[in-house]
Amino acid sequence: MDLRPYLTKLETLKELQRIEGADWDLEIGTLTELYDEKQGKALLFDRIKDYPAGYRVATNLMATPRRLAITLGFPPDIRHIDLVRSIRDKFNSLKPVQPVTVSSGPVLENVFKDGEVDLLKFPAPKWHELDGGRYIGTADMVIMREPKGNWVNVGTYRVQLHDRTTLGLYISPGHQGRLIREMYWAEGKPCPVAVVFGAHPLVWTPSFLAFPWGTEEYTLCGGLLGEPLQLVTGEYTGLPIPAYAEIAVEGDCPPPGVESRPEGPFGEWPGYYGSGERTEPVIRVKRVLHRNDPVLCGSPPMKPPCSGNASFVMRAGNIWHELERLGIPGIKGVWNMRAGGSRFLNVIAIEQKYAGHAKQVAMAAMSGQEGAYHGRFVIVVDDDIDCTNDEDVLWAMATRCDPATSIEIIHNCWSTPLDPTLPPEKRAKGDFSNSRAIVLAVRPFHWRKDFPKVNRASDALRETTLKKWGHLFA
Numbered sequence: 001m002d003l004r005p006y007l008t009k010l011e012t013l014k015e016l017q018r019i020e021g022a023d024w025d026l027e028i029g030t031l032t033e034l035y036d037e038k039q040g041k042a043l044l045f046d047r048i049k050d051y052p053a054g055y056r057v058a059t060n061l062m063a064t065p066r067r068l069a070i071t072l073g074f075p076p077d078i079r080h081i082d083l084v085r086s087i088r089d090k091f092n093s094l095k096p097v098q099p100v101t102v103s104s105g106p107v108l109e110n111v112f113k114d115g116e117v118d119l120l121k122f123p124a125p126k127w128h129e130l131d132g133g134r135y136i137g138t139a140d141m142v143i144m145r146e147p148k149g150n151w152v153n154v155g156t157y158r159v160q161l162h163d164r165t166t167l168g169l170y171i172s173p174g175h176q177g178r179l180i181r182e183m184y185w186a187e188g189k190p191c192p193v194a195v196v197f198g199a200h201p202l203v204w205t206p207s208f209l210a211f212p213w214g215t216e217e218y219t220l221c222g223g224l225l226g227e228p229l230q231l232v233t234g235e236y237t238g239l240p241i242p243a244y245a246e247i248a249v250e251g252d253c254p255p256p257g258v259e260s261r262p263e264g265p266f267g268e269w270p271g272y273y274g275s276g277e278r279t280e281p282v283i284r285v286k287r288v289l290h291r292n293d294p295v296l297c298g299s300p301p302m303k304p305p306c307s308g309n310a311s312f313v314m315r316a317g318n319i320w321h322e323l324e325r326l327g328i329p330g331i332k333g334v335w336n337m338r339a340g341g342s343r344f345l346n347v348i349a350i351e352q353k354y355a356g357h358a359k360q361v362a363m364a365a366m367s368g369q370e371g372a373y374h375g376r377f378v379i380v381v382d383d384d385i386d387c388t389n390d391e392d393v394l395w396a397m398a399t400r401c402d403p404a405t406s407i408e409i410i411h412n413c414w415s416t417p418l419d420p421t422l423p424p425e426k427r428a429k430g431d432f433s434n435s436r437a438i439v440l441a442v443r444p445f446h447w448r449k450d451f452p453k454v455n456r457a458s459d460a461l462r463e464t465t466l467k468k469w470g471h472l473f474a
């Protein structure tokens with residue numbers, strides 16, 4: 001649960017690049033993008049301009065399927081379809097592990113209260129040229145307790161650095177943290193909140209995945225780690241904070257009528273500054289906790305296929321898990337094409353078992369907690385198609401989908417102000433819903449046996465041919 005041995009492990013495996021002397025103002029963001037574009041190493045920035053040595057920023061930690069596999073304990077060179085299947089298996093069999101509260105931990109090495117709070121001491125990057133400010137929170141964990149229960153939700157929501165004591169918190173409509181803070185505001189109260197800005201990737205992961213309302217993400221961290229997550233109790237909020245967090249803050253998020261500030265624009269994951277600048281709630285920070293020489297973890301959104309985190313693979317695994325939890329048979333693979341970020345081009349391979357099966361799968365995938373938010377295309381293919389191979393999927397779309405009869409449009413689905421296609425008049429009304437296309441790129445079920453045969457050389461023919469002619473391909 002400690003980020004530092006993880007960084008050492010990446011370095012030993014030649015998966016980490018140290019960079020000294022970069023500027024927090026655009027250089028860290030641009031280098032992060034340039035490395036991710038080539039699916040290069042994870043980055044650890046030190047001696048950042050204007051900051052003392054030791055105040056570091058780490059990016060692209062789980063940015064490739066290979067590093068995701070290393071992080072999850074799978075073979076680094078595992079095939080993509082086997083990686084997503086293994087993630088599905090992990091979620092199918094994941095046993096929640098209760099966290100333990102400890103009295104001390106590295107995050108308490110430095111504690112600053114009230115007037116001592118100074119958030120500018122951290123090298124929060126300005127990630128993209130048109131960003132409206134510096135974002136300290138991208139790979140973060142926003143921690144809130146449901147007011148009437150004891151459930152603690154942890155979500156990844158972006159956090160802008162406004163000034164020494166104030167942060168901006170953007171949560172899209174429908175996300176669980178937003179629903180929780182609205183419960184406090186309905187009673188005219190501020191919402192207590194803690195935010196972690198650097199953690200071991202397995203501690204971070206459950207906060208950016210979607211789970212049913214009421215799921216304790218901390219128990220899933222324990223399940224992924226294979227040991228109980230250690231937590232300290234925040235002195236100001238009473239909220240549980242991972243003991244090995246690099247940096248954490250505690251404070252209040254007052255109702256927007258009491259205080260809110262312009263937030264954004266911010267370069268967002270679909271590859272645009274979609275939501276522009278709006279007025280959003282703030283966090284009034286009352287405590288800052290951090291380890292000596294803290295590592296601020298960042299995962300800035302980037303224009304796809306870049307993402308800086310392999311959440312497109314994790315989400316595919318979680319959607320596969322959701323479909324199986326519903327008991328739907330015949331699911332052979334789930335994927336998200338990188339060109340569509342982690343959500344816009346969701347592909348599911350099935351062994352068709354009955355008429356209507358393909359559509360059932362698509363409707364279910366776009367309705368589960370993981371698949372429902374901010375989607376666009378759900379593409380169903382037959383199981384002879386490798387759903388992790390974009391060209392194979394596009395070939396299936398090009399040859400098995402009759403646009404007039406195999407594409408369905410579903411209106412008024414759960415989306416977000418980040419959606420670049422949202423028309424200005426809908427945006428002005430606060431209607432952030434969008435549509436989905438279900439693309440059935442499968443052989444029509446009732447005459448699938450008569451569908452023309454594929455003209456690719458069979459595996460057996462390839463093998464005998466290669467026995468004779470293999471030297472041509474040496």
Ligand SMILES: Cc1cc2nc3c(=O)[nH]c(=O)nc-3n(C[C@H](O)[C@H](O)[C@H](O)COP(=O)(O)O)c2cc1C
Pocket residue numbers: 138139153154155156157158159170171172173174175176177178207208209210211299300301309311373
């Ligand atoms: C790097 C990263 C940044 C994210 N930033 C935001 C954000 O700013 N606001 C938001 O609402 N969701 C954001 N998300 C998506 C949510 O974390 C995700 O949908 C998660 O399931 C929300 O948690 P919840 O289901 O507990 O609300 C981000 C995800 C990632 C991977």
